[in-house]
Amino acid sequence: MDALATPSxxxxxxxxxxxxxxxxxxxxLLAAAARVFVANGVGAPIRQIAEEAGVGVGTVxxxxxxxxxxxxxxxxxxxxxxxxxxxxxxxxADSPALALRQWIDQFVDFxxxxxxxxxxxxxxxxxxxxxxxxxxxxxxxVCAQLLTAATEAGEITVDITPYELMRGxxxxxxGGHHDDRYEPxxxxxxxxxxxxxxxx
Amino acid sequence: MDALATPSxxxxxxxxxxxxxxxxxxxxLLAAAARVFVANGVGAPIRQIAEEAGVGVGTVxxxxxxxxxxxxxxxxxxxxxxxxxxxxxxxxADSPALALRQWIDQFVDFxxxxxxxxxxxxxxxxxxxxxxxxxxxxxxxVCAQLLTAATEAGEITVDITPYELMRGxxxxxxGGHHDDRYEPxxxxxxxxxxxxxxxx
DNA sequence: GTAACATACGGAACAGTGTTCCGGTTCGCA
DNA sequence: TGCGAACCGGAACACTGTTCCGTATGTTAC
Numbered sequence: 001m002d003a004l005a006t007p008s009x010x011x012x013x014x015x016x017x018x019x020x021x022x023x024x025x026x027x028x029l030l031a032a033a034a035r036v037f038v039a040n041g042v043g044a045p046i047r048q049i050a051e052e053a054g055v056g057v058g059t060v061x062x063x064x065x066x067x068x069x070x071x072x073x074x075x076x077x078x079x080x081x082x083x084x085x086x087x088x089x090x091x092x093a094d095s096p097a098l099a100l101r102q103w104i105d106q107f108v109d110f111x112x113x114x115x116x117x118x119x120x121x122x123x124x125x126x127x128x129x130x131x132x133x134x135x136x137x138x139x140x141x142v143c144a145q146l147l148t149a150a151t152e153a154g155e156i157t158v159d160i161t162p163y164e165l166m167r168g169x170x171x172x173x174x175g176g177h178h179d180d181r182y183e184p185x186x187x188x189x190x191x192x193x194x195x196x197x198x199x200x
Numbered sequence: 201m202d203a204l205a206t207p208s209x210x211x212x213x214x215x216x217x218x219x220x221x222x223x224x225x226x227x228x229l230l231a232a233a234a235r236v237f238v239a240n241g242v243g244a245p246i247r248q249i250a251e252e253a254g255v256g257v258g259t260v261x262x263x264x265x266x267x268x269x270x271x272x273x274x275x276x277x278x279x280x281x282x283x284x285x286x287x288x289x290x291x292x293a294d295s296p297a298l299a300l301r302q303w304i305d306q307f308v309d310f311x312x313x314x315x316x317x318x319x320x321x322x323x324x325x326x327x328x329x330x331x332x333x334x335x336x337x338x339x340x341x342v343c344a345q346l347l348t349a350a351t352e353a354g355e356i357t358v359d360i361t362p363y364e365l366m367r368g369x370x371x372x373x374x375g376g377h378h379d380d381r382y383e384p385x386x387x388x389x390x391x392x393x394x395x396x397x398x399x400x
Numbered sequence: 401g402t403a404a405c406a407t408a409c410g411g412a413a414c415a416g417t418g419t420t421c422c423g424g425t426t427c428g429c430a
Numbered sequence: 431t432g433c434g435a436a437c438c439g440g441a442a443c444a445c446t447g448t449t450c451c452g453t454a455t456g457t458t459a460c
Contacts, residue, residue, distance in 0.1 A: 221426070245416080246418065246419085257418090258419095258421080
């Protein structure tokens with residue numbers, strides 16, 4: 001769980017606060033990475049991010065030991081927002097199943113707008129294991145809550161684990177950009193229909 | 201289309217038949233690649249395949265200009281078999297929808313047993329574009345036939361293109377091994393249920 | 401203000417991979 | 431047997447991730 005505790009800009013409140021230049025560089029790196037990710041996807045070379053930030057590669061690795069840590073840091077806010085919107089949607093929607101659909105829709109939006117994020121977060125790529133885990137640890141519980149509510153309301157009739165559902169959604173989003181013939185949302189809708197169908 | 205015509209062991213019947221050593225090496229390479237793919241997945245280093253075959257890397261590239269060509273050659277028979285079984289299943293099954301399900305089940309079997317094939321065939325990996333195209337060119341028409349039949353029989357009520365369905369199935373299979381918590385088939389079943397559900 | 405120390409920086413260097421290229425070898429044919 | 435074409439092997443290049451260490455900088459104590 002807390003293996004996922006990633007350095008956030010404001011946890012240098014220990015005995016030895018970070019040096020000013022270090023804090024500055026971390027912020028610069030986050031901004032540079034965000035720009036590069038938008039332009040070239042989350043798989044962009046580390047060197048490119050270092051150059052964009054005007055620092056050496058060593059500095060990148062010191063702040064973010066793995067590329068996954070960098071990606072997590074860049075998208076942390078959005079993932080948190082997504083996680084927090086779950087209970088909210090559950091309270092406000094007309095039905096739990098609807099809330100689940102809205103929540104998933106939001107998640108798909110997030111994945112779709114991040115060039116290559118789904119590919120890398122869900123595929124077996126070992127170097128992104130931490131990213132994979134972060135997404136799952138943060139979002140599966142939320143998904144579980146929505147899924148349970150929908151099941152208890154009798155709206156979801158098929159047995160499926162929250163983990164599987166999240167994986168499935170993530171997988172379906174792979175390649176959703178740069179191919180007009182493939183629109184993940186249609187399949188995701190069908191999948192959710194299937195979970196609600198009494199056919200079994 | 202025929203941009204996918206891949207060198208098969210027996211198309212040197214042109215004016216300049218391949219030399220004996222070349223033919224021998226191609227066969228050796230195919231066998232070696234098959235072994236390495238099973239052991240280390242289809243993403244294994246080219247050097248490893250060359251070593252396993254006892255040839256230089258240059259030889260690998262001469263016979264198979266891209267890694268995708270090698271993968272295609274290794275799995276060609278199975279893909280062909282899958283493609284050919286489509287019409288057969290349609291003839292023999294109780295209903296078109298059932299035939300579609302059986303066909304997809306077979307395809308999933310194929311993907312699941314090939315270590316990392318789904319990852320590489322469906323993800324955006326540029327160097328595997330030919331593999332992606334081969335799968336699609338060969339299987340989408342078959343899928344289309346089954347899908348059309350099922351739709352005309354009124355068993356499939358949701359609008360979806362064969363291309364999208366194949367992509368979706370392939371995507372869902374990603375990461376299906378080495379993770380007991382994720383069983384693609386459950387989601388694929390749900391997806392197909394969704395396509396059949398009148399809910400829309 | 402400055403000395404001394406810890407911290408952080410930059411980028412060279414190493415390792416693994418894909419891909420190309422070419423000198424040398426082998427095959428097939430006359 | 432001799433010769434040209436086809437083929438082979440692996441060195442060499444390009445690109446990427448990752449580590450390491452001499453140097454520079456910020457921070458603190460005096």
